[in-house]
Amino acid sequence: MTEATHPMENILRMDRMPHIWCPGCGIGTAVTAFAMALEKAEIPLDNIAVVSGIGCTGRVAGYMKLDSFHTTHGRAIPFATGLKLANPELTVIVFSGDGDLIAIGGNHFIHAARRNVDINVFCLNNFNYAMTGGQSGPTTPEPAITTTSPYGAFEHPFSLPFLAEGSGAVYVSRWTALHIRRLTNSMTEALQKRGFSFVEIIAPCPTLYSRRNRLGDGLEELKYYHDQIVIDHEADTRELGIGFRDQIVVGNFVDRERPTFMDALNTRFTEVFGKKYEPYGKVAHENGN
Amino acid sequence: MKADPRGVKTGAHYLDGDHACAEGALAAGCRFFAGYPITPSTEVAERIASRFPLVGGVFIQMEDELASIAAVLGGSWGGKKSMTVTSGPGFSLMMENIGLGVMTETPCVVVNVQRGGPSTGLPTLPGQQDMMQARWGSHGDYEIIAIVPNSPQECFDLTIQAFNLSEKYRVPVLVMMDECVGHMTEKVVIPPAEEIEVFNRKLYDGPKDQYLPYEVDNTNGRVPLMAHAGDGYRFHVTGLTHDEKGYPVMNAEVQQECVSRLIDKINKNTDDIIQYEEEQITNADVVVVTYGISSRVSMRAIRLAREQGLNVGLFRLITAWPFPEKRIKQIAKKVKAFVMVELNLGQMVYELERCIAGKAKVKLAPHAGGWVHNPTDILKIIKEAAK
Numbered sequence: 164m165t166e167a168t169h170p171m172e173n174i175l176r177m178d179r180m181p182h183i184w185c186p187g188c189g190i191g192t193a194v195t196a197f198a199m200a201l202e203k204a205e206i207p208l209d210n211i212a213v214v215s216g217i218g219c220t221g222r223v224a225g226y227m228k229l230d231s232f233h234t235t236h237g238r239a240i241p242f243a244t245g246l247k248l249a250n251p252e253l254t255v256i257v258f259s260g261d262g263d264l265i266a267i268g269g270n271h272f273i274h275a276a277r278r279n280v281d282i283n284v285f286c287l288n289n290f291n292y293a294m295t296g297g298q299s300g301p302t303t304p305e306p307a308i309t310t311t312s313p314y315g316a317f318e319h320p321f322s323l324p325f326l327a328e329g330s331g332a333v334y335v336s337r338w339t340a341l342h343i344r345r346l347t348n349s350m351t352e353a354l355q356k357r358g359f360s361f362v363e364i365i366a367p368c369p370t371l372y373s374r375r376n377r378l379g380d381g382l383e384e385l386k387y388y389h390d391q392i393v394i395d396h397e398a399d400t401r402e403l404g405i406g407f408r409d410q411i412v413v414g415n416f417v418d419r420e421r422p423t424f425m426d427a428l429n430t431r432f433t434e435v436f437g438k439k440y441e442p443y444g445k446v447a448h449e450n451g452n
Numbered sequence: 453m454k455a456d457p458r459g460v461k462t463g464a465h466y467l468d469g470d471h472a473c474a475e476g477a478l479a480a481g482c483r484f485f486a487g488y489p490i491t492p493s494t495e496v497a498e499r500i501a502s503r504f505p506l507v508g509g510v511f512i513q514m515e516d517e518l519a520s521i522a523a524v525l526g527g528s529w530g531g532k533k534s535m536t537v538t539s540g541p542g543f544s545l546m547m548e549n550i551g552l553g554v555m556t557e558t559p560c561v562v563v564n565v566q567r568g569g570p571s572t573g574l575p576t577l578p579g580q581q582d583m584m585q586a587r588w589g590s591h592g593d594y595e596i597i598a599i600v601p602n603s604p605q606e607c608f609d610l611t612i613q614a615f616n617l618s619e620k621y622r623v624p625v626l627v628m629m630d631e632c633v634g635h636m637t638e639k640v641v642i643p644p645a646e647e648i649e650v651f652n653r654k655l656y657d658g659p660k661d662q663y664l665p666y667e668v669d670n671t672n673g674r675v676p677l678m679a680h681a682g683d684g685y686r687f688h689v690t691g692l693t694h695d696e697k698g699y700p701v702m703n704a705e706v707q708q709e710c711v712s713r714l715i716d717k718i719n720k721n722t723d724d725i726i727q728y729e730e731e732q733i734t735n736a737d738v739v740v741v742t743y744g745i746s747s748r749v750s751m752r753a754i755r756l757a758r759e760q761g762l763n764v765g766l767f768r769l770i771t772a773w774p775f776p777e778k779r780i781k782q783i784a785k786k787v788k789a790f791v792m793v794e795l796n797l798g799q800m801v802y803e804l805e806r807c808i809a810g811k812a813k814v815k816l817a818p819h820a821g822g823w824v825h826n827p828t829d830i831l832k833i834i835k836e837a838a839k
């Protein structure tokens with residue numbers, strides 16, 4: 164009899180299981196979609212690097228059997244920028260949470276998108292800081308209860324697809340932990356797209372966000388997604404704000420072309436230096452990055 | 453290894469310290485630079501930006517210093533020798549990720565052209581006030597290497613050494629210049645590439661399934677062999693306390709092992725790391741300990757003292773951290789007093805006092821920064837110390 168094996172053991176660090184995530188947490192589902200997308204995109208696993216910051220989602224890098232970097236809070240994007248520019252052959256994915264990427268790391272997010280650095284940013288949004296016990300963050304809808312908004316959040320939250328598009332991302336989508344197939348497809352498209360690609364993954368945090376707001380368990384949250392989701396690929400990203408228990412518009416919103424940082428650098432220097440300049444990295448890729 | 457000739461501008465040049473530092477980085481093989489403009493360090497970044505395109509390097513101006521140092525760490529794991537340059541306020545912002553560099557054993561060079569502080573302080577004027585921050589600025593227990601050039605020539609030479617030490621010991625190396633040294637222009641001789649010794653990180657090339665990123669044996673100075681992203685080893689790197697596999701382990705035993713090795717790999721190799729310059733120590737009654745621009749001002753004071761019949765020696769720190777404790781302790785047995793000359797109100801003097809442990813007098817020639825000492829003020833303190 165052959166021993167049962169996990170279908171993803173070539174891509175997950177099985178020697179690190181069990182993972183730290185709670186039952187019903189959406190991160191595991193997002194990781195499954197990520198692993199499937201890596202296979203679908205047919206990128207050699209040896210050429211992929213994944214970078215995370217800090218937080219529950221920040222632990223993703225540590226479970227991927229890839230070159231994986233668990234960095235500091237907020238700095239996954241600039242770390243990934245250095246990695247990609249130093250070795251343009253790599254496919255680089257930043258996988259981290261909303262607090263990490265959009266609050267403490269928000270400045271890096273907009274600038275990497277503006278420069279169109281050829282990296283993929285997969286941002287899991289569970290509307291709160293989970294690792295530290297469920298505090299409010301830049302995505303917490305008004306008036307959700309968190310430990311630091313005990314009377315209900317009253318700050319206006321970011322709409323991440325709008326921020327990403329406005330900053331210059333060439334690929335922008337939003338899906339939820341319920342939409343495994345569509346999320347996988349979208350991540351695959353992002354991986355194959357050259358330039359700064361952004362995928363937002365709305366996911367349940369039953370232990371903290373749902374519990375404090377008396378929203379039930381992980382399954383309840385998926386039911387809410389099921390009932391309130393509107394799929395609209397043509398949606399205007401200005402209209403994608405998420406209110407408390409309100410409808411969530413998902414879709415593949417943006418897919419456009421713009422020279423990447425490396426393309427622009429090579430074009431400029433070739434114009435200036437002519438034949439003396441040896442283009443850095445690979446200028447054009449046949450399929451994907 | 454010899455330097456890659458593409459980066460080496462062989463010849464005699466008239467350069468300021470900032471530009472010489474940039475040339476040192478190029479000669480050392482630096483091919484990734486991420487930085488953010490800040491006076492008085494910006495000229496280093498400017499020269500790199502203009503020189504990199506034709507030597508195969510990538511320069512990126514980041515959105516802030518937090519991003520610069522993070523990108524530098526990423527660049528290093530991507531396989532390029534990487535550097536950033538800053539001054540006081542930016543140095544403060546870099547502290548957290550300098551710690552990540554220490555913890556993950558990432559070779560890189562951070563140059564700090566020091567100005568007067570605290571806070572915005574004196575952007576265009578000199579200070580040597582980040583010397584303790586260089587040693588202790590990031591949280592937790594660790595050891596680091598910091599070197600202090602005192603001329604444009606040394607800005608070139610020691611930047612190469614900074615890269616070599618960083619590659620060898622897999623630790624961020626800090627080049628602690630000051631505004632005077634950064635902006636003073638002197639002759640800088642850049643030798644031919646084949647005369648420049650460069651050290652490249654030792655890479656693992658064994659079987660893929662047997663790579664343990666943080667395994668050490670005793671053959672490599674307790675420094676583990678590195679792999680780059682994309683080499684096919686599919687390794688994990690974390691700022692959390694980790695075991696040989698690089699996997700996080702949250703307990704006191706692994707913490708003890710992890711942190712003490714980071715400290716040992718520096719402390720047990722001090723003979724290889726530490727450099728200093730001595731002059732007339734043998735018969736000295738008083739030894740002036742100093743570094744950077746202050747060492748050049750001190751030379752004038754020492755000459756004046758000698759003219760007045762005093763036996764004064766010079767001990768110039770080239771390596772500030774790790775501190776040359778062993779040598780200072782030897783000297784302390786023989787001399788009456790030490791005078792520390794530094795452009796701050798007392799920083800390295802505390803380390804000096806700790807090493808001397810009461811065996812000789814210690815006096816400080818303080819200066820709040822913004823200018824250099826007046827040699828006659830130093831002379832006065834030397835004379836008091838000689839009494």
Ligand code: SF4
Pocket residue numbers: 183184185187188189190219289293294367368369370371372
């Ligand atoms: S605290 Fe929330 S986000 Fe973190 S693992 Fe648990 S459910 Fe997931």
